[in-house]
Amino acid sequence: MNLTTSAQRALKRNLTLEDALPTRMPVYVDSVAYLFGATALMSFLLLVVTGVLLALGGPFWYHTNSVGRFLDDAHFWSVQVFFAGLIAHLATKFFLGAWRGGRWATWMVGALLFASGIFTGLTGYLLQTNWDSQWIATQAKDAMNAAGIGAIFNTMDVGQVLMLHAVVMPLVVGAGIGVHLFLIRRDSPVRPYED
Amino acid sequence: MNVRTTEDVRALDLLGAGPRARENLRGVPLKPYDLLREGIVVFGFVLILVVVLSIVLKAPDYPTVNAENVATMQPLAFVQTAAGILAQDSDISAVADYGPPYGADTSAAEHIGPIAPAAWAKDIFGVTRPIDPPRDLIIRPLQRAAALDPALGLAVDRYASATAQQQGVWLAAYRKALSTATVSKGDVVVAPGDYGPVARMMDGMLRLGRSGLLEGAFAADDNRYYPYSFDLTKALLFFSIASPYTDSATHLQQLGNPQWGIVHETGNYPGAWWLDAYQVWYEVPAIADADNADLIVVGIMTVLFVVLLVLPLIPGLRRIPHGVKVYRLIWRDWYRTYAAEARSRE
Missing domain, CATH: 1.20.58 (Methane Monooxygenase Hydroxylase; Chain G, domain 1)
Structure with a gap:
């Protein structure tokens, strides 16, 4: 099996150039x-x-x-x-109802992106190295510890917070956005409800 | 938006589109579209909005509250905090009897019946941030300061070699005396009494705090790689539930905003308002007063998130949009102009 050939076929099947960079759009995309x-x-x-x-x-x-x-x-x-x-x-x-027509994966990836974005935002607030980050770090630790997450994520470890915010989470969110956009463009915008 | 006519949209087809798009858009009139232009326009809008907000409103950046601030501004509160930490008073010390990840005792760890994630995490990962508050936050910093003050070292040695009962008696007497203590030229003055070495130790803590060296002592402790240090746990936990921590932030209150927190940014700025849905549960008295409030809120938000995640698969909930019909507003042109034609073309 030629993996490159398979990848080409998969790409042609799932995301054409017109899908990725559309020059036409259904008329209901008008808001x-x-x-x-x-x-x-x-x-x-x-x-x-x-x-x-x-x-x-x-x-x-x-x-x-x-x-x-x-x-x-x-x-x-x-x-x-x-x-x-x-x-x-x-x-x-x-x-x-944008999950209709088999778009449930797009919705789920979006929901995971929402959660990832919130966690990224939290690490950003913790990284301010000012009064706000000091206060938030000591407040947020209790929820993290209660959830067991505190064992591996310490809101008061500014080194860990820095790496998460500046490296790990942007990669996670960026990759999630990539998958989300791929699914959106592959499936095209959801059709209006048939009333 | 591109100006178009019904004839324009009929002239376009799905040439070049993939199979999923062809299937979905069968019979739907199309309009000309320029993805990159739209992206550039939106980026320009966001850029201008952000630049204007940044220039006009700026963003908050208030300095931290550290041991030097508290020891200087509120010496009595500083000493009360230090004595409370040494006495393992959980009303003063953020880590007294806390449990994982600072200690192995899981009896105080939050749980809901058998659901005890903190205890489970301790079983899996161990005690990942071990802190013995009297030793790590009081005794060891004082031992480090004793290099400059041998008498302080003798006091610490005397305290450390005493029985726990004797330590408790000294501490209780001293903490009681603090309730009538006065402050003179920045020093805390207590009535004469039998406090053993505790009064001398607390005076040492106050001077260590005032010198600005306390956080350095925390960072150097048990750290073979010092001066490299990123973990501020001890420094931030020292005051985190004690009154001087919040009281000393008077510079914030003077700015007219005594209310701050996870979702309330200092000053008149929006904070992490997207966490309101999380924070609001702490406003429910039955939750706020519970010993396991954090775990209850985490549990509620976890359930809500799972519902959001699998919403497309939940019968009933997934039909809500069709019931409320907000979509008719967003797609009003479609229903008015194209819907009937699209049905006939399929």
Whole structure:
């Protein structure tokens, strides 16, 4: 069996160029509600950009450097827009019953992405190395410990928090977004209900 | 949005689309679309919004509360905290009788009947963050400070070699005396009494805190790789439930916002509001007053998340959108213009 040939066949079967980069769209995709997901996605891109720029100076420089402060401010507001877009997207897809037509996997991956995004956001708040992170770390530890997660994740270990927030979780969320987008484009937008 | 006519959409077909899309979109009129342009427009919108918010509103960044702050601003509260930790008073010490992951005793670990994740995690991973509060948060930092103050070292030695009963008597007497203590030039003054070495030790803790070296003593303890240290557990737990921790954040209250927390950012900023659905359960008195409040809330949120995750598979719940009919608002053009035609084309 030629694995490359099999991969080519699978790709042709599941995601053509028109699927991946569509130039046509069903006419019912005609509402601002369809832009909430894109808003979350673009906020995520901005989070990556501001996050990488912040990472260049390490985890502490933005407290005292004006450029760093601006990047930190932008990272903060990108998170706010990200979750606004994400929750609006989730609500919209619920009200459209977007899991119909065999799209349950798309919904489930989206739900897992939502949870991953929340955990990433928590690690971000823990990573601020200021009063808020100090307070949140000591408050959030109790839920983590009660759930048994505290044995392997310590909200007060800023090194672990840093690696999770800057490396592990962006990769998890990025990969999840990739799978989510693949499923969305493979299956095309869900049809309206037959009333 | 592209301006289109019914003729425009009829002229487009599904050429190049994959089998799933062809199947799903059979009979559906199509419109011209530019994915990349839409992405760029949305990115531009988000970028402008974020830049404007960042320039106009900025974001909060209030300094931490550390031992030096508390020892300087509230020396009596600092000493009460240190004495409470030494006495293993769980009303003062965040880790006294806590259990996993700081200690092996699971009797105080949260559980709901037989469901005890903290105890299970201890059985699997062990005690991953061992902390003996009197030893790690009081005795060892004082032993380190004793290098600069031999008399302090003698006091610590005397305390450590005493029986637990004797230690308890000294501590009880000293903590009682603290209720009438005064502060003079930053020092805590207690009435004369038999406190053994405890008064000397607490004075040492206060001076260690005031010097700004207490957190360094925590970081160096049991750390062969010091000065490298990322684990702030001891430093953050020292005050985490004691009143000086919150009281010393007066600079925040002076900013007009005494309410902060996981979902409340300091200042007039939005916090992690997406955790409101989690945090709101702590507002329920029956939950908030429970010994296992955290586990109850974690359990509720776990169940809710699983429901969200498998919603497409749950009969009844998955039909809710069809019942509430919000979709008719989002797809109003479809129902008004195209639905009948699409049905006839299938």
